[in-house]
Amino acid sequence: MKPAEFTYHRPKTVTDALGLLATLGDDVKLLAGGQSLGPMMNLRVARPSHVIDINDLSDLESVNVNGDRIEIGSLVRHHRLATDPQIAAACPILSAAASSIGHYAIRQRGTIGGSLAHADPAAQLPLIAVLLDAGIRVGSQHGSRTVDAQCFFVSSLVTELAEDELITAIEFPVFPSRSGWGIEIFAQRQGDFAIVSVAATVELSAAGVVKSLRLALGGTGVVPIRLPDAELAAVGRVPDHALSEEISRFAAAAVTADDDARIPVAYRRELAATLTERALTMAAQRAEGVSER
Ligand SMILES: Cc1cc2nc3c(=O)[nH]c(=O)nc-3n(C[C@H](O)[C@H](O)[C@H](O)COP(=O)(O)OP(=O)(O)OC[C@H]3O[C@@H](n4cnc5c(N)ncnc54)[C@H](O)[C@@H]3O)c2cc1C
Structure with missing residues (x-):
C-alpha cells in the first residue's frame, strides 16, 4: 500500500521546523528516520495531511560530553549510537542497546528522537532512557523544557510531547567508575x-x-x-x-x-x-x- 496524500515540508533550520509545527495544527507528523512512520503511513494507520522532514536539521546531530553528562542530538541514528567510540566510552549500555535494534538497514536510518517519540513499549532506547533517568529536551516556539524519561512515556505509543513540540536532544549520565x-x-x-x-x-x-x-x-x-x-x-x-x-x-x-x-x-x-x-x-x-x- 501507499500513503494517503500529504503535503511535504523540508525546513532547513530548527526555528523553521518549530514555526511549521506551530502553524500547521495537529494533523502533522515529523519525519526522522521514517522506520516507524513510513510503515504506519503505508498501512494508513497514520494519515497526516502534512509531513515535516527534519533530516536537514544538522543541529540535531551533535554528540557532546559535558562533565558527567552526555548529550545526544535527537537525529543521531541508531548505527552511530552503536559504533561511536565517544558514546561507547561514556554510556556503553546505550551503544549495546542500539546495536541490538532491528536490522542493519533500520539502524542506518532510525533515530533516537524518533524511537523515543514513537514510544513502542518493547523498544530498546525508551528502556535505556528510563533506566538512566535521561532528560529528554523538547522545544517549541514557546521555548524549551526537559522532561524526565520516567514521566515522558505515558502509554503504548503515547508520550508527554505536545503537538507543537520537537525532541531536540537527550541527556544521559556518564557511567561512573566501578560500575557495570x-x-x-x-x-x-x-x-x-x-x-x-x-x-x-x-x-x-x-x-x-x-x-x-x-x-x-x-x-x-x-x-x-x-x-x-x-x-x-x-x-x-x-x-x-x-x-x-x-x-x-x-x-x-x-x-x-x-x-x-x-x-x-x-x-x-x-x-x-x-x-x-x-x-x-x-x-x-x-x-x-x-x-x-
Ligand atoms: C522491521 C523493523 C524492525 C524494527 N525493530 C526494532 C527493534 O527491534 N527495536 C526498536 O527499538 N525499534 C525497532 N524498529 C523501529 C526503529 O527503531 C525506528 O527507527 C524507530 O522506532 C523510529 O525512529 P525513526 O527515526 O525511524 O522515526 P520516524 O519513523 O521518522 O518517526 C516515528 C515517530 O516519531 C516522531 N518523531 C520523529 N522524530 C521526532 C522528534 N525529533 N521529535 C518529536 N517527534 C519525532 C514522528 O513524527 C513519528 O510519529 C524497527 C523498525 C522496523 C521497520
Whole structure:
C-alpha cells in the first residue's frame, strides 16, 4: 500500500521546523528516520495531511560530553549510537542497546528522537532512557523544557510531547567508575522487537558491595518501568547469585501485561525473571572488572 496524500515540508533550520509545527495544527507528523512512520503511513494507520522532514536539521546531530553528562542530538541514528567510540566510552549500555535494534538497514536510518517519540513499549532506547533517568529536551516556539524519561512515556505509543513540540536532544549520565551494565533481550527472531527486555546498571562501593542498582523492564506493560523496591533492596548487599535471584522475583511480580494470543503472561513473567538474573550478573561482573566494561 501507499500513503494517503500529504503535503511535504523540508525546513532547513530548527526555528523553521518549530514555526511549521506551530502553524500547521495537529494533523502533522515529523519525519526522522521514517522506520516507524513510513510503515504506519503505508498501512494508513497514520494519515497526516502534512509531513515535516527534519533530516536537514544538522543541529540535531551533535554528540557532546559535558562533565558527567552526555548529550545526544535527537537525529543521531541508531548505527552511530552503536559504533561511536565517544558514546561507547561514556554510556556503553546505550551503544549495546542500539546495536541490538532491528536490522542493519533500520539502524542506518532510525533515530533516537524518533524511537523515543514513537514510544513502542518493547523498544530498546525508551528502556535505556528510563533506566538512566535521561532528560529528554523538547522545544517549541514557546521555548524549551526537559522532561524526565520516567514521566515522558505515558502509554503504548503515547508520550508527554505536545503537538507543537520537537525532541531536540537527550541527556544521559556518564557511567561512573566501578560500575557495570547488563542488557538482555528476548525476541522470537533476530531483528524482531523484543518480547521482554531487561537493562541494569550496578555501581559498587570501595568495599565491593552494591552502592546503587538501576533496573528497568521493557515489554512487560504499556511503558518501560523501573523497579524502585528492587533497586533499594540491593543496596549494601554483595552482588552475588543469591541477590540476582532475589531481585529476579521482583521483576516477575512487576509484569502487568495481559495474556495475548501469542504470549501468555506466565511466560512473560518467567522471561522477566530469567533476563533480570542474567542482566544483573553481567552488570556486577563488569563493575568488578571480571568482564570487559
Ligand atoms: C522491521 C523493523 C524492525 C524494527 N525493530 C526494532 C527493534 O527491534 N527495536 C526498536 O527499538 N525499534 C525497532 N524498529 C523501529 C526503529 O527503531 C525506528 O527507527 C524507530 O522506532 C523510529 O525512529 P525513526 O527515526 O525511524 O522515526 P520516524 O519513523 O521518522 O518517526 C516515528 C515517530 O516519531 C516522531 N518523531 C520523529 N522524530 C521526532 C522528534 N525529533 N521529535 C518529536 N517527534 C519525532 C514522528 O513524527 C513519528 O510519529 C524497527 C523498525 C522496523 C521497520
